[in-house]
Amino acid sequence: MESLVEATSGAVGSLLSTTILYPLDTCKTKFQAENKAHQHQKYRNISDVLWEAISTRQVLSLFQGLGTKNFHSFISSFLYFYGYSFLKRLYLKKTGLKYIGTKANLVIAAAAGACTVVVTQPLDTVSSKMQTSEFGESKGLWQSFSESTWGESFDGLGISVLLTSNPSIQYTAFDQLKNRMLKEKMRKRESGAAASPSPEALSALTAFLLGAVSKCVATCITYPAIRCKVVIQSAESDETKDGRSQLKTRKTVSGALHSIWEKEGILGFYKGLQAQILKTVLSSALLLMIKEKITKSTWITMLALRRFILVTRSRLKSS
Numbered sequence: 524m525e526s527l528v529e530a531t532s533g534a535v536g537s538l539l540s541t542t543i544l545y546p547l548d549t550c551k552t553k554f555q556a557e558n559k560a561h562q563h564q565k566y567r568n569i570s571d572v573l574w575e576a577i578s579t580r581q582v583l584s585l586f587q588g589l590g591t592k593n594f595h596s597f598i599s600s601f602l603y604f605y606g607y608s609f610l611k612r613l614y615l616k617k618t619g620l621k622y623i624g625t626k627a628n629l630v631i632a633a634a635a636g637a638c639t640v641v642v643t644q645p646l647d648t649v650s651s652k653m654q655t656s657e658f659g660e661s662k663g664l665w666q667s668f669s670e671s672t673w674g675e676s677f678d679g680l681g682i683s684v685l686l687t688s689n690p691s692i693q694y695t696a697f698d699q700l701k702n703r704m705l706k707e708k709m710r711k712r713e714s715g716a717a718a719s720p721s722p723e724a725l726s727a728l729t730a731f732l733l734g735a736v737s738k739c740v741a742t743c744i745t746y747p748a749i750r751c752k753v754v755i756q757s758a759e760s761d762e763t764k765d766g767r768s769q770l771k772t773r774k775t776v777s778g779a780l781h782s783i784w785e786k787e788g789i790l791g792f793y794k795g796l797q798a799q800i801l802k803t804v805l806s807s808a809l810l811l812m813i814k815e816k817i818t819k820s821t822w823i824t825m826l827a828l829r830r831f832i833l834v835t836r837s838r839l840k841s842s
C-alpha cells in the first residue's frame with residue numbers, strides 16, 4: 524500500500540505543478556526548439572516567445588497541448604513513483620537494511636525512470652510537437668498520433684533513457700537530505716507522544732527548498748542532453764525543401780548534436796539554460812512540496828478505506 528500512496532501523491536503533485544507552470548514551459552520549449560544560426564534566430568530570449576503570443580492575440584495558445592502534457596505527466600509520475608517506491612522497499616527487504624545508500628538509490632531511481640520512459644515516450648514526443656507548433660496551429664492528440672509512424676512516436680527514446688539520470692540525481696539528493704531531517708523529527712516524536720500510524724512528513728517550505736536545490740544541480744549537469752531532446756522532438760516549421768532534408772537528420776542524436784554545433788556553436792548546447800532551470804526548479808519544488816503534503820492525507824485515506832473494506836467483508840460473512 525505504501526507504493527500506491529507514493530505513486531498517487533507523486534502523480535497528483537506532478538499534475539498540479541505542470542498545470543500551474545505550463546505557459547512558462549511552452550515559452551521555454553519553443554525557445555529551445557529553435558535551431559538556426561544566430562543572425563537568423565526568431566527568438567533572442569524567452570520573453571520574445573511570450574511577446575509573440577501576445578502580439579498575435581494567441582495568448583491561449585500558450586496552453587496548447589496542456590491536456591496531453593498533463594496526461595503524460597500523471598502517467599509517468601505515477602509509474603515512476605510506484606516503481607521507485609516498490610524497488611526501494613524490495614531492496615531494503617532483501618538486504619535487511621533500514622536505510623538505502625546513495626549508490627543503490629541511484630541505480631533504483633535510474634531503473635524506475637528507464638522503465639517509465641519506455642512506456643510513456645510516445646506521449647512525450649506528441650506533447651513536445653504540440654508545444655513547439657506555431658501558435659494556433661497545434662494538432663490534437665489523436666491527429667498527431669495518426670500522422671506519425673510507430674518509429675516517429677519514439678523519437679528521442681535513447682536520449683530520454685539517458686536523461687533518467689536527471690531525476691535519479693534529483694530524487695537521490697532529495698531523499699538523502701529528507702532522511703537526515705526526518706530522523707531528528709522521529710526521535711523527538713518517539714520520545715514524546717505515542718507513535719502515529721501515518722509517516723512523518725516535511726513542512727511545505729522545507730520540501731520546496733530541498734526540491735529546488737536538488738533539481739538545480741541535476742539540470743545543470745544534464746542540460747546539453749535536454750536541449751538535444753527538444754530539438755529532436757520539435758514540430759516541423761515552415762522550412763524550404765532543403766531544410767526538410769536537414770530536419771530529418773536532426774531526428775537522431777548525432778544529427779541534433781551536429782546541427783546545434785554547426786549553427787550555434789558550443790554555447791548552443793546551453794541555450795535556454797536559465798529558462799530550463801527556472802521552470803524545472805519551480806516545477807520539481809512544487810511537485811515535491813505538494814507530494815509531501817498529499818502523502819500524509821492519502822495514507823490516512825487509504826487506511827480508512829482499507830478498514831472500511833475489512834469491516835464490510837466481516838459483516839457480509841457474519842450475515
